[in-house]
Amino acid sequence: MRRWWLTSLVGVWIVALGGLVVWSVDHDRATVPEQRDIDLALADLERAAGVVYAAADGDDRAVVLGELQLTRDCRITPVRSGLAAARAVTVYVADTxxxxxxxxxxxxLPADWATDWGRSSAGTRVSLHADAGNFVGIDLSSPAVATTFTLRLTTGCRPLDGEVPRGAGEASPSPAPALLSTVVGALGGNVGEPVVHAVTCPSGGVAGSWTVAGVSTPDDLPGHLRPAGEVVHADETVRAYRNRDDSVVVRPEGAQLSVTVSTPC
Known part of the structure; x- marks a missing residue:
């Protein structure tokens, strides 16, 4: 009788332990990146990118949303490969x-991201780090005198089963803003089909950046760009503007120009 009772008790304990393991897998937070595969990581990255893009916007800056970048040469372990995802938000500001x-x-940025920012001891560099949760990090390191800096969001190396679908992590964009046609038209070009990078905002809307390349460089470039709005920063490598809530960035590419118009969250 006693042996039967002990056997039954062990059986109940095994069933309970198995149930606890199943429940834990479904409900507990991941403790290492490998517990959230690339599909989950892309959703986390998309959420974080919307928050960062919204926070980066400001009346005295121009903002550009970068494309989703996928890297296949990362390693989870020495014998197990994976996929890493990253996205960037580039900000243009005036001198100083x-x-x-x-x-x-x-x-x-949200308080629970534990954002840490500061200047170097000599005051020559500015850095920022934040933890968006689920092993998505946000990092920035820039000279303090720079007029362009980039916030980079990364997932780290994650498991991948099968192929990543095209467009994964990118929100479905809305039509191009009218300002894009205005600026490109002022330069004597046509919009055609711009390259679009979009993100879901914290409010639930969609915002992003539309880029047209191969625009001819006219004489008196500053004069042709008056419809772009107020100058944020301009030099031989970039011209950044603020037009109400939208951002305009014009960059030389050889003898031609690329024009990017970004909408806010």
Whole structure:
């Protein structure tokens, strides 16, 4: 009788332990990146990118959303390969405004992201790090005198089963903003089919960046770009503008130009 009772008790314990393991897999937070595969990581990255893009926006800056980048040469273990995803938000500011802009962006990120930003001891560099949860990190390191800096979001190496679908992690874009046609038309070009990178905003809407390349460079480029709005920063490598809520960035590409118009969250 006693042996039967002990056997029954062990059986119940095994069933209970198995149930606890199943429940834990479904409900407990992941403790290592490998417990959230690339499909889950892309959803996490998309959510975080919308928050960062919204926080990066400001009346005195221009903002460009980068494309989703997938890297296949990462390793989860020495014998197991995976996939890493990244996305960037690039910010253009006026001279001496980098530290101020980074401070404002840090303040605009969620409190539970434990955002840490600061200047180097010599004051020559500005850095930022935040943890968006589920092993998605946000990092920035820039010279304090820079007029362009980039916030980079990364997932780290994640498991991949099968192929990643095209467009994974990208929100479905809305039509191109009218300002894109205005600026490209002022330069004597046509919009055609712009390259679009879109993101879902914290509010649930969609925003992003539309880029047209191969636009001819006219004489008196600043004069032709008056419809772009107020100048944020301009030099031989980039011209960045703010037009109400939208951003305009014009970059030389050889003898031609690329024009990017970004809408806000």
């Amino acid at each position: 405004k980098t530290a101020e802009a980074v401070e404002q962006i840090a303040a605009g």
